[in-house]
Amino acid sequence: MANEDTRGVKEYRESISLWVHEDDVVLEIGCEWGTTTALIAPRCKKVIGTDISPKCIAPAKERHPNLHFEMLDGFDVKAALDLSEHFRTIYIDMSGISGYQSLLDTIALLKMYSTVLRPEVIIVKIGALKHFAAHCMPWHSRS
C-alpha cells in the first residue's frame, strides 16, 4: 500500500480543479483510503470511491464517514453500471495496470468504460500510457 502523500498522485489530484465541475457525478476506481475521493467531493454533486480491496474500503469509510464508498473490481464494468449513476467523470488509479505489459488491458478498459458508461472525461493515472502517448504522433497522408 502506498504512503499517504502525494508521491505519484500529484498530477492526478491537480486535474481535479480543471476537470471536476459542481454538477458532476464522479466515479473513482482504485480509491484506496479515499484521499483523492475526499478532494473531489467538495467540487462536485456526488462522488463514489471504489476499490477492489476490502482492506482499503473499510479505512476509507472510517476516515470519510460522509462519503460513499463501494467495493468494485475496476475490470467489472457491469458492476460499475449497476451503481446506476450517470458518471460524467471517471478517475482511474488502479495498481497493477501501471506498466508497459498492461497497456493493452488499459486501452481495453478505457474503451469499455467510454462505450458502456459514456462519461465525458476519463482521468487515468498510468505512467506507461502517458509515456507511450507522449511519443506517438498520428500520421496523416498528404493526399
Ligand SMILES: C[S@@+](CC[C@H](N)C(=O)[O-])C[C@H]1O[C@@H](n2cnc3c(N)ncnc32)[C@H](O)[C@@H]1O
Ligand atoms: C495507488 S492506489 C490508489 C490511490 C488513490 N487513488 C489515491 O489517490 O489516494 C491503487 C489502488 O488500486 C486498487 N486496485 C487494484 N486493482 C484494482 C481493481 N481491479 N479494481 C479496483 N481497484 C483496484 C488497489 O487496491 C489500491 O488501493
